[in-house]
Amino acid sequence: MKLIYAKDYNDLSRKAANILSAQVILHPRAVLGLATGSSPIGTYKQLIEWNKKQDVDFSKVTTVNLDEYVGLDPSNEQSYRYFMDNNFFNHININKANTNVPNGMAVDIEEECKRYDALINSIGGIDMQLLGIGNNGHIAFNEPDEAFEKTTHKVSLKPETIEANKRFFNNISDVPIFAITMGIKSIMQARSIVLIVNSNDKYDILKQSLFGPVTPSVPASILQMHSNLTVIYCCDKEL
Ligand code: F6R
DSSP, rough: OOOEESHHHHHHHHHHHHHHHHHHHOOOOEEEEHHHOSTTTTHHHHHHHHHTSSSSSEEEEEEESSSSEOOOOTTTTTTHHEEEEEHGGGGSOGGGGGOOOOOTOOHHHHHHHHHHHHHHHHHHOOSSSEOOOOTOOTTTTTHHHHHSHHHHEEOOHHHHHHHHGGGSEEEEEEEEEEEEEOEEEEEHHSSEEEEEEOOOOOHHHHHHHHSOOBBBTTTTGGGGOOEEEEEEEEOOSSO
């Protein structure tokens, strides 16, 4: 595990963007696993800037996102497809057909989960997975549980996740209670993982995840078992 301390959010974002762009420069056809939420916004901004300067080329890159709310269609501003288009894909030279987000509007959610796993396999798995961490230790929407869920699945969001995500909605009652999330197996099969953590509030859960017991009650703790994990964090104290 590589632990990289960033002095502020800008520093964290540039460091993460440097690692992702190195991946794409070395492997122009890379498969990037991407996250939504507040943490990666700065990373995406930096990558957009470098793409505009032609320092990094996304034309051959494929992306797979971690998760999507059930019941929100791509035109809904709170959907993760909308987030990705507006915060990243619309501003870089990626082929939109090569960007993948689970379909939260699928009639048969179980089928959609199977389709998503098959898709990840068919593109050869993920070369580099960008992750954030939830306040309760979730990665993607793999919430604390009694066992690690391996494959893409439908999840009931925990009250603390709904509470944390209400900041993006007008009303807490508007926050969807179900999501589709990539499973722990697909995440762990990524050839490299970059976890970005930008908050003092997450210091304790990050420490527990990286140095505590590996347990499904702290989903991010499984990352200890990954052989190519980079953690970039910006908190008041160093780990
Ligand atoms: C988002 C995702 C979530 C977030 C996590 C942290 O696609 O999978 O696990 O990474 O909830 O969210 P932020 O960055 O908003 O604190």
